[in-house]
Amino acid sequence: MAGRRLFQDIADKIAAMIAEGAFPPGSRLPGERELAEKLGVSRVTVREAAIALQARGMVRIKTGSGIYITDRAVETVDDLPAVSAFELTEARALFESEAAALAAPIISDSDLAKLNALLNDMSHDDADAEQATASDREFHMTIAAASGNRAIIHVVNTLWRMRTELSEVREAHASICHHDGMTRQDEHGAIVKALEEHDAKGARLAMRQHFGRLLEAMLDANEQQELIELQRKAAESRERFLMSSRMT
Amino acid sequence: MAGRRLFQDIADKIAAMIAEGAFPPGSRLPGERELAEKLGVSRVTVREAAIALQARGMVRIKTGSGIYITDRAVETVDDLPAVSAFELTEARALFESEAAALAAPIISDSDLAKLNALLNDMSHDDADAEQATASDREFHMTIAAASGNRAIIHVVNTLWRMRTELSEVREAHASICHHDGMTRQDEHGAIVKALEEHDAKGARLAMRQHFGRLLEAMLDANEQQELIELQRKAAESRERFLMSSRMT
DNA sequence: CTGGCCAACTGTTCTGACCAGTTGTCCATT
DNA sequence: AATGGACAACTGGTCAGAACAGTTGGCCAG
Numbered sequence: 001m002a003g004r005r006l007f008q009d010i011a012d013k014i015a016a017m018i019a020e021g022a023f024p025p026g027s028r029l030p031g032e033r034e035l036a037e038k039l040g041v042s043r044v045t046v047r048e049a050a051i052a053l054q055a056r057g058m059v060r061i062k063t064g065s066g067i068y069i070t071d072r073a074v075e076t077v078d079d080l081p082a083v084s085a086f087e088l089t090e091a092r093a094l095f096e097s098e099a100a101a102l103a104a105p106i107i108s109d110s111d112l113a114k115l116n117a118l119l120n121d122m123s124h125d126d127a128d129a130e131q132a133t134a135s136d137r138e139f140h141m142t143i144a145a146a147s148g149n150r151a152i153i154h155v156v157n158t159l160w161r162m163r164t165e166l167s168e169v170r171e172a173h174a175s176i177c178h179h180d181g182m183t184r185q186d187e188h189g190a191i192v193k194a195l196e197e198h199d200a201k202g203a204r205l206a207m208r209q210h211f212g213r214l215l216e217a218m219l220d221a222n223e224q225q226e227l228i229e230l231q232r233k234a235a236e237s238r239e240r241f242l243m244s245s246r247m248t
Numbered sequence: 249m250a251g252r253r254l255f256q257d258i259a260d261k262i263a264a265m266i267a268e269g270a271f272p273p274g275s276r277l278p279g280e281r282e283l284a285e286k287l288g289v290s291r292v293t294v295r296e297a298a299i300a301l302q303a304r305g306m307v308r309i310k311t312g313s314g315i316y317i318t319d320r321a322v323e324t325v326d327d328l329p330a331v332s333a334f335e336l337t338e339a340r341a342l343f344e345s346e347a348a349a350l351a352a353p354i355i356s357d358s359d360l361a362k363l364n365a366l367l368n369d370m371s372h373d374d375a376d377a378e379q380a381t382a383s384d385r386e387f388h389m390t391i392a393a394a395s396g397n398r399a400i401i402h403v404v405n406t407l408w409r410m411r412t413e414l415s416e417v418r419e420a421h422a423s424i425c426h427h428d429g430m431t432r433q434d435e436h437g438a439i440v441k442a443l444e445e446h447d448a449k450g451a452r453l454a455m456r457q458h459f460g461r462l463l464e465a466m467l468d469a470n471e472q473q474e475l476i477e478l479q480r481k482a483a484e485s486r487e488r489f490l491m492s493s494r495m496t
Numbered sequence: 497c498t499g500g501c502c503a504a505c506t507g508t509t510c511t512g513a514c515c516a517g518t519t520g521t522c523c524a525t526t
Numbered sequence: 527a528a529t530g531g532a533c534a535a536c537t538g539g540t541c542a543g544a545a546c547a548g549t550t551g552g553c554c555a556g
Binding site (some may be wrong): 358 | 548
C-alpha cells in the first residue's frame with residue numbers, strides 16, 4: 001500500500017459496494033468487526049471510513065445498532081442542485097477565469113507564495129488522490145479569495161462543493177483524474193505565472209485553458225463510452241463552448 | 249446519556265477554538281498527542297475529530313507534518329455570506345456576462361419572445377418598484393436558463409437572492425434605483441438585440457456594460473456620501489474592474 | 497557554503513481490551 | 527395466554543500502548 005490514507009481507500013470500497021447494490025438503501029452494513037476482517041484492516045480503520053462516509057451523507061451510524069445506508073445514497077444533496085460534471089466544469093471555466101482576471105492586478109505576494117507552495121505539494125503527493133484534491137481546492141479557492149470579492153468567493157466555493165458532494169460529479173472526475181498528471185501541473189503553473197505578472201488577460205486565458213482541457217478530456221471520455229446520439233450532443237456542446245470562448 | 253459521539257464534541261471544541269482566533273488560519277494545530285492530553289481523550293478520538301473537521305473543510309491534515317487551519321475556517325456557515333452591494337454587482341457583471349455569451353448561440357425563439365415581453369413590462373410599470381424588480385429578476389433568470397447549464401442557473405439565482413435577501417444590498421440598490429430609468433431600458437434592449445442575433449461576443453459586452461453602468465452609479469453615490477479615504481479605495485476598485493473588463 | 501545524514505518530531509495503523517447502547521429472547525409473574 | 531422484566535448476545539465507542547512511516551530542521555563532514 002502506497003502513501004494513500006487507508007481509511008479513505010476503505011471508504012471508497014464500501015461506497016463502491018453500495019453503488020453496486022450489494023446493500024440496498026435502508027439496510028444495515030455488516031458489523032465493524034466483520035468488515036474489518038473481510039477487508040483486511042483493523043476495526044479502527046473501518047470506523048474512520050464509516051465517519052468519512054457519514055460526512056458524505058451516504059451512511060448513518062447508530063450506536064449499538066449498526067451502520068445503515070441512507071435512502072439518498074446516490075441522490076442529490078438537498079442544498080445543491082443536480083448538475084452534470086460537464087455543466088459544472090463549463091460553469092467553472094467561465095466563472096473562475098473571471099475571478100482570476102479580477103485577482104491578477106491585486107494579488108499579494110503572500111498569496112503568490114502560497115500558490116507556489118501548493119504547486120509544489122501537488123507535484124509531490126500526486127499518488128494520494130484525496131490529498132491532491134484538497135490541494136487543488138485550496139489552489140482555486142486562494143485565487144478566488146485574492147479577488148477580494150466575497151460574492152465571488154462564495155460562488156467558487158459553492159461550485160467546488162458541487163464537485164465533491166454530488167456523487168455523479170465526483171465519480172466522473174475520478175474516472176478521468178489519471179489523465180491530468182503532467183498537464184494539470186503545467187496548466188496550474190501557467191496560471192500562477194500570469195498572476196505573478198499581474199496579467200489579468202493572461203490569467204483569464206490560462207484558467208480558461210485549464211478548464212477547457214479538462215472539459216475536452218471529459219467529452220472524449222464520454223464519446224468513448226456513450227452512444228452515437230449522445231456523441232453528437234457532446235460535439236455540439238463542445239463547439240458551443242469553444243465558440244463562446246473565442247473572445248479575442 | 250449524551251448519545252452524542254465524543255469525537256463530534258471534540259471537533260466542535262476545536263472549531264470553537266479556531267473561531268475564537270486561538271489558532272490563526274494557516275497555522276498548525278498542536279500535535280495529536282498534545283491535543284489528546286489537553287482535551288482528556290485518546291488520540292483515536294482526536295484523529296476522528298480531525299477527519300470530521302477535514303470533511304467540513306476547516307482543516308487540512310498533512311501526514312508527518314501536522315494539522316493546519318484552512319483560510320475558510322472563520323467563514324460564516326449561513327446560507328448567504330455577508331457581501332457588499334459593490335461586490336455583488338461586480339460578481340454579477342462578470343458571471344452573468346459569461347452566462348449571456350453562452351446562451352446567445354442557442355437561445356430559443358420562445359425565450360427571446362419572453363425577454364421582449366418583459367422589456368415591454370418594464371417600460372410600462374416603472375411606477376411600481378416591486379413589480380419592476382420582479383420583472384428584472386425574470387429577465388436575468390431567463391437569460392441564465394437559456395444557457396442550458398444548471399450550475400450557471402443556480403449561481404445566477406443565488407446572486408439574485410443576495411440582492412433581495414441581504415438588507416444592506418437591498419438598501420444600496422434602493423438608493424440608486426431611480427438613476428436608471430431610461431438607461432436601464434436601453435441596456436436591457438441592447439442585451440436582447442445581441443441575443444436575437446445569436447452574437448455571443450455582443451451579448452457578453454452588452455451585459456457587461458449594463459452592470460458596468462450600475463457599478464459606476466453605485467461608486468458615484470458612494471463618492472458623494474463617503475470620506476475621501478474611501479473615495480480613493482473606490483476609485484482603485486473602479487480602475488481595477490475597468491482594467492479587467494478590457495478584454496479585447 | 498553545500499550535501500547528506502541523523503534525530504526528533506509529525507501523523508498512521510494495529511492490537512486487544514473494556515465500556516455502553518440496542519435488540520431479541522425467554523422465563524416468571526399476572 | 528398475555529404481559530413484563532431480566533438477560534445474553536449482539537452492536538458501535540473509547541481507550542492505552544506499541545510499532546511504523548513520512549517530514550523537518552539541525553548538525554557535521556566535505
